[in-house]
Amino acid sequence: MMGGNDQQAYDRGTSLFSPDGRIYQVEYAREAVSRGAPSVGIRTAEGVVFVAMSRASSTLMEAESIEKLHKLDDHLGTASAGHVADARQLIDLARRQSQGNRLRYGEPVGVETLTKFVTDHIQENTQRGGTRPYGAALLIGGIDNGEPRLFAADPSGTPNEWKATVIGGGRQEIQGHLEEEWTDDLSLAAGIELGLAALAAHEDEFEPDDVAVATITEEDGYRTVPGDEVAESFEAAGIGDDEDADADDDE
Amino acid sequence: MMGGNDQQAYDRGTSLFSPDGRIYQVEYAREAVSRGAPSVGIRTAEGVVFVAMSRASSTLMEAESIEKLHKLDDHLGTASAGHVADARQLIDLARRQSQGNRLRYGEPVGVETLTKFVTDHIQENTQRGGTRPYGAALLIGGIDNGEPRLFAADPSGTPNEWKATVIGGGRQEIQGHLEEEWTDDLSLAAGIELGLAALAAHEDEFEPDDVAVATITEEDGYRTVPGDEVAESFEAAGIGDDEDADADDDE
Amino acid sequence: MMGGNDQQAYDRGTSLFSPDGRIYQVEYAREAVSRGAPSVGIRTAEGVVFVAMSRASSTLMEAESIEKLHKLDDHLGTASAGHVADARQLIDLARRQSQGNRLRYGEPVGVETLTKFVTDHIQENTQRGGTRPYGAALLIGGIDNGEPRLFAADPSGTPNEWKATVIGGGRQEIQGHLEEEWTDDLSLAAGIELGLAALAAHEDEFEPDDVAVATITEEDGYRTVPGDEVAESFEAAGIGDDEDADADDDE
Amino acid sequence: MMGGNDQQAYDRGTSLFSPDGRIYQVEYAREAVSRGAPSVGIRTAEGVVFVAMSRASSTLMEAESIEKLHKLDDHLGTASAGHVADARQLIDLARRQSQGNRLRYGEPVGVETLTKFVTDHIQENTQRGGTRPYGAALLIGGIDNGEPRLFAADPSGTPNEWKATVIGGGRQEIQGHLEEEWTDDLSLAAGIELGLAALAAHEDEFEPDDVAVATITEEDGYRTVPGDEVAESFEAAGIGDDEDADADDDE
Amino acid sequence: MMGGNDQQAYDRGTSLFSPDGRIYQVEYAREAVSRGAPSVGIRTAEGVVFVAMSRASSTLMEAESIEKLHKLDDHLGTASAGHVADARQLIDLARRQSQGNRLRYGEPVGVETLTKFVTDHIQENTQRGGTRPYGAALLIGGIDNGEPRLFAADPSGTPNEWKATVIGGGRQEIQGHLEEEWTDDLSLAAGIELGLAALAAHEDEFEPDDVAVATITEEDGYRTVPGDEVAESFEAAGIGDDEDADADDDE
Amino acid sequence: MMGGNDQQAYDRGTSLFSPDGRIYQVEYAREAVSRGAPSVGIRTAEGVVFVAMSRASSTLMEAESIEKLHKLDDHLGTASAGHVADARQLIDLARRQSQGNRLRYGEPVGVETLTKFVTDHIQENTQRGGTRPYGAALLIGGIDNGEPRLFAADPSGTPNEWKATVIGGGRQEIQGHLEEEWTDDLSLAAGIELGLAALAAHEDEFEPDDVAVATITEEDGYRTVPGDEVAESFEAAGIGDDEDADADDDE
Amino acid sequence: MMGGNDQQAYDRGTSLFSPDGRIYQVEYAREAVSRGAPSVGIRTAEGVVFVAMSRASSTLMEAESIEKLHKLDDHLGTASAGHVADARQLIDLARRQSQGNRLRYGEPVGVETLTKFVTDHIQENTQRGGTRPYGAALLIGGIDNGEPRLFAADPSGTPNEWKATVIGGGRQEIQGHLEEEWTDDLSLAAGIELGLAALAAHEDEFEPDDVAVATITEEDGYRTVPGDEVAESFEAAGIGDDEDADADDDE
DSSP: OOSSSHHHHHHHTTOOOOOSOHHHHHHHHHHHOOOOOOOOEEEEEEEEEEEEEESSSSBBBBBGOOOOEEEEEEEEEEEEEHHHHHHHHHHHHHHHHHHHHHHSSSSSHHHHHHHHHHHHHHHHHHBSSBBBBOSEEEEEEEETTTEEEEEOOOOOOOEBBSSEEEEEHHHHHHHHHHHOOOOTTOOOHHHHHHHHHHHHHTTTOOOOEEEEEEETTTEEEEEEEEEHHHHHHHHHHHHTOOHHHHHHHHH | OOOSSTTHHHSSSTTOOOOSEEEEEHHHHHHHHSSSSSEEEEEOOEEEEEEEEEEOOSSTTTTTGOEEOOOOOOTTTEEEOHHHHHEEEEEEEEHHHHHHHHHHHHOOOOHHHHHHHHHHHHHHHHHHHSBBOOOOEEEEEETTEEEEEEEOOOOOOOOEEEEEESSSSSSSHHHHHHHHOTTTTHHHHHHHHHHHHHHHHTTTOOOOEEEEEEEEEEEEEEEEOEEEEEEEEHHHHTTTOOOHHHHTTOO | OOOOSTTTTHSSSSTTTOOSSHHHHHHHHHHHHHTTTEEEEEEEESEEEEEEEOOOOOTTTTTGGGOOEEEEEETTTEEEEEOHHHHHHHHHHHHHHHHHHHHHHSSSOOOHHHHHHHHHHHHHHBBSSSSSOOSSSEEEEEEEETTEEEEEOTTHHHHHSSEEEEESTTTTHHHHOOOOOOOOOOOOHHHHHHHHHHTTTTSSSGGGEEEEEEEETTTEEEEEEEEEHHHHHHHHHHHTTTTHHHHTTTT | OOOOTTTTHHHHSSSOOOOOOOOOOHHHHHHHHSOOOOOEEESSSSEEEEEEEEEOOOTOOGGGGGGOOEEEEHHHHEEEEHHHHHHHHHHHHHHHHHHHHHHHHHHHHOHHHHHHHHHHHHHHHHHHHSSSOSSEEEEEEEEHHHHHHEEEEEETEEEEEBSSSEEEHHHHHHHHHHHHHHHTTOHHHHHHHHHHHHHHHTTTTTOOGGGGEEEETTTTTEEEEEEEHHHHHHHHHOOOOOHHHHHHHTT | OOOOTTTTTHHTTTTTTTTTTTOHHHHHHHHHHTTTTOOEEEEOEEEEEEEEOOOOSSTOOGGGOOOOOOEEETTTEEEEOOOOHOOOOHHHHHHHHHHHHHHHHSSSOOOHHHHHHHHHHHHHHHHHBBBBOSEEEEEEEEEETTTEEEEEEEEOOOOOEEEEEEEEOOOOHHHHHHHHHHOTTTHHHHHHHHHHHHHHHOOOOOOOOEEEEEEEEEETEEEOOOOOHHHHHHHTTTOOOOHHHHHHHHH | OOOOSHHHHHHSSSSSSOTTTTHHHHHHHHHHTTSSSEEEEEEOOOEEEEEEEESSSSSBBBBGEEEEEEEEEEEEEEEEOOOOOHHHHHHHHHHHHHHHHHHHHHSSOOOHHHHHHHHHHHHHHBBBBBBBOOOOEEEEEEEETTTTEEEEEOOEEEEEEEEEEEHHHHHHHHHHHHHOOOOOOOHHHHHHHHHHHHOOOOOOTOOOGGEEEEETTTTEEEEEHHHHHHHHHHTTTTTTOOOHHHHTTTO | OOOTTTHHHHHSTTTTOOOTOOOHHHHHHHHHHHSSEEEEEESSEEEEEEEEEOSSSSSTTTTGGGGGEEEEEETTEEEEOOOOOHHHHHHHHHHHHHHHHHHHSOOOOOOOHHHHHHHHHHHHHHBBBBBBOSSSHHHHHHHOOOTTEEEEEEEOOOOBBSEEEEEEHHHHHHHHHHHOOOOTTOOOOHHHHHHHHHHTOOOOOOOOGEEEEEETTTTTTTEEEEHHHHHHHHHHHHTTHHHHHHHHHHH
């Protein structure tokens, strides 16, 4: 993408600035994230919703094994996008930190605290030599003192808090859809439907089996939404209709 | 394969991203796997089946020494493909971890747990400097609480669970054959025949002596299928017939 | 920017001099800072004022999470500009040092002492191999023995004390505005207005929500100025008027 | 040999993959082995036979000092080919491991176990940075529980078991001769003759003094065959006859 | 400056010789020093005088924060030139060593001893890998057993003792002026005037506020000369007169 | 010498193979040895003889300080050729090992054992990164259980036992002379004469003062042959005659 | 100097051989020595004489601070040439070793022992990576058991003993003069005169103040010859006469 011959000098070393003040390896790692399937996170009045596209590349692959959504603690979860093996390392890091916090202090780690722990680690991989950045991004969501919170961690190691966002491919269309449709009084069910609709803004056709959905609420904690409920939300969101497909034809 | 001049800048350093977000060394390691002979793994109703092409390069080489299939524990085994010396390191790692688990906890390691332990190690070799990725892939199969499970670990360090899959050369034809023929009610014998037939979809001619077969079941644990039984399955699968060879002529 | 072919030899290695005695990686890191939104620091007779442009890239991003201003101790704070993840590391360093000083000596660290601790760390990253410079700058302000003091730390690791200054983009116009308008008898309120007006000298249009303001005074310590007060100062400073926009048209 | 311009990018770093999945440094190390004189290993019904070409480059060099065959334990020996100083390191490693096993467990190390210990070490030198692969190959032979066994270790670190094989130069002709003539009921004497004849398939003219021969049997353990016995076998094998030389003229 | 294409090979590695026996990184570091404002040191009969050009780049920068002159001990001080952040590291090193000496031995470190401690450290950065040379030079002056002494430390790590010298930009004119005008019976006041006049030989126009002056004498130890006294010396030296400016026109 | 453009890729890294299986740095180190003056070693029936060319480059240099021959133990010595400073390191290594052996075991180290200790160290410098090979070769000779033995250690780290050999420049002519004239019943005196004559086969004119001679015998141990005895042998060998010079003219 | 394009490949890495067996970094370091002013060492019947050219680059530089001659122990001294900061490190090393020897053993270190200690350290910097060679040479002289001895240590780490020699610039003319004029019965005074005359063979005009002279004798130990004595020797040697200058015109 960024093209040109002069950048070659800068992108060979892991952690060097280019003359215009960019760190190409970090931008290329962001590109690795955009090559992945999208994962949406939505903060609703009732809790956090994760909706991740996780379509298997073969009918013989176990869909669950694609693993885009993970529980980290009772009221804490994460969604990933990008280079799968890299994402797994970050998720493991987050999980070990969550468990360690519970063991040491007898209470769950805060959503923001955990996010910043992870992004500190990501940043270090963009500055020190002998390693490449992580080609993965995470959404980290949970309930802090009764309040749902949602953060994103990108390959530069920047943490940001969101009402709703997406990581992975199709970011422009999906984030656009979220910005148009998100309201702060969404029910959890409406959040799931919004997540599915947002994915549909980018992806022409997909089945309920192609997505994984999880919710985190005060009452139920981290909950993987079963396939039949996803199918119902799917229908409620009206995805798969011709209109939707037509809309995408214009892209 | 991936061609072009610009990629030279990225594939020299072990663990750098290219502008389009790829890690070439990992893709080249995948290429090393495709240069190897294929190993098929199939989950049947009765257990896991491994069928590996392991033809000796000389009539004086001991066929067993090619070693594509290995027992890791009573109900746990692995099949490999790719750079042989690299595969051996991963197999040793898996075996040491299996034995260590049994020693520490008095019980076998879970199939998924073991796979992720191995893929974590593989991933680290794609990110830290001073080393190259492993040019090998593994299938890891076994019985967990009575259920047969089958995972694959690729050179990027991504673990995936499969109903049936193949690692190594000829992936397109073999996986295609598996997708068409696999059903979830396969008997163990049918699984072996399916594995042989899948290999035949890629390889024009081969003898029973050219393959190694192993099964893992609740009752019998890891079992190397002896040559005469393989020959019977061979016949049952109808491999070596003219029809098969003709079909391959179209490739 | 600095253009030319010959510099390629020097900017690949992190910490080498060019024939004209420059360290390009440091200059590129400065460029990374100029790519960021500006943060203004002003020393007034009553205390230190920070005014930072922190406009969210999406309406769904939580504005607070952009985090340009941070409290370090009761009477000590910092404002950042540049590569966000890098800035976070420096802020953490400053915070840990502030807290450590309080724990060890029971009293707050001096503003100058803290600044020099941070710049020593920054400098080391410009001289030793295996790392790149920090692509971020900090303003550090506070009350030392009743006196307001304001320092800036740039990517070369040079600490300087200022009456009023800016880090980040638009430095020429904003510093120019500060030099013309700053007087040593500014009230805190006048300082906030000056900060907003200085930002307006560079940025055509922005809303009260697009800036973060904090003050540090003997009486109130570090205080985040709430949105409604910012809006009042905004109005008092007369920003958003047509005249201002016109003035910027000439750029 | 492998020619072409593009490979330059890959063979500079010790342990990188080329786009087609090869590790050039390993292939070049194999080339270093082919530059060496050949060493043949043959498993007979009575034991293992090593026949190594070891012609001194000067009449004043002590032939024994060329050292291609080494005793490792009572019933364990090795033959080497390739870069002499590298081979010596591997032989020392094998010898130390053999002696260590005997000291620790009071019994000889298994032929296969020892081979794999050596190949693990060889493989590590093909993957980690800061070193080159070993430019040498080994044959390791011995008696395990009364059974003669013969393994080869190549520069990639792959262990293989053989009935009869050759390492070093002239592999194509020598291995071809072995494949044609080897039978599983060879006497030890016939094995020595076969080894000499196999070398003769590659080398037009050589004297009994130009080869070193050793045997490993249950009764006699590792035994260096004295020059006069070699000369007898030489005659028995009919080497040096015109017919042989003629056959080689066709090469 | 040193121009040419061939030098590229040598100036990339920190610490290599060029074919003509030069270490380019050291010469480039010297260039970094010449890019800085000049600092003059003068040994007078009464003590050592430092006169440093330290003009702030903005009217809002606190002049003291430019910090070219530093007290190291009661009768010991230093003046710097060049890359500011680098100079600060050397000054800290000198200060810690001075303080450490006092703590350990209860007496001040010798001027020569301290200088050589600093230059040893500088030299090491020109020989070992993984770091660049310091882009700064120091003057170190003080009273040793009642005698004023003045040393300079350059980026190669060479210590030299001087009657009067300059580090930083404009060296040729300033040192020339010193060589013409210095006598060994200068009073302290005359030394200050000579320092100001020497700077004026290079710099057309500057104000008393643009320079920092310090003296070290047996009676008063290290003393920062206050602005009003500097202004008096300024007048006494007759700087700012038309004649001076004219003289410089000829350059 | 070895010429060509393609080799550049391989000879920059210390320890890489070229496509034809060579390690250029080792071959260049051998070239460094050939640039040195020759040292001859001869095993006679009575003991080992060393004859080394050691002509001083200036009449003011102390001839002994050129030091080509060294005593290592009572019955053990060494002769060197090549890069002098490198040779000194190897000689020190050999001497420390000899002395250590005597201290630990109360007896002299074996000639072969010592040689292999040295060559192991040499080999390591050809395989691990971060160092270059040694540009020196050694002859190591001594009396083992009454038997004279002579070994050579080259820059690849290969040890070989010799009846008579030469290291350093003019190898072809000198070794040729030795091969023609050496017999296994040489007296010590005849050995010295042979050594001188062999050197004369390469070097047109040289004086007794230009060579150093040492012998190692059971009775006398290591003995530096004094100048007058060398002169006698010189005469006995008939060196300096016109015939000899003529013979060399043909080269 | 050594010119040519091909050498670029070899002189970038510190410690690699070129195809013709040279180590360019060592040769470039020798070039750094020739760029320095010459230092002469002469062994006389009464002791060792050092005569070093040490002309200050400015009239304001303290001549003593150029420091070419240093006392190491009562009867031991050194003269240096080349890169000043590098020479200082070697001199410090020599001094610490001399003092350490005295502390540990209660007696002075031998001249030869000390020289070899220093050259071992120099050699290591030519072989291991991560550092460059020393760009300096030393003469080390002293009285060993009543005998004057003189050694030189060059940048390759080779120690040589001399009757009289020179390090630094103008080696050809100065060593030539020494070879012509040196005799073994020189008095100390004659030695000083010879040293001055030898320098004059290279340098057209110089004053007594431009040289430093030291002597080491059994009775007086290391003694810096005062300026007035140098001036007398100067006169006695007849330097500065027209004849001398004329002789140099021919160069």
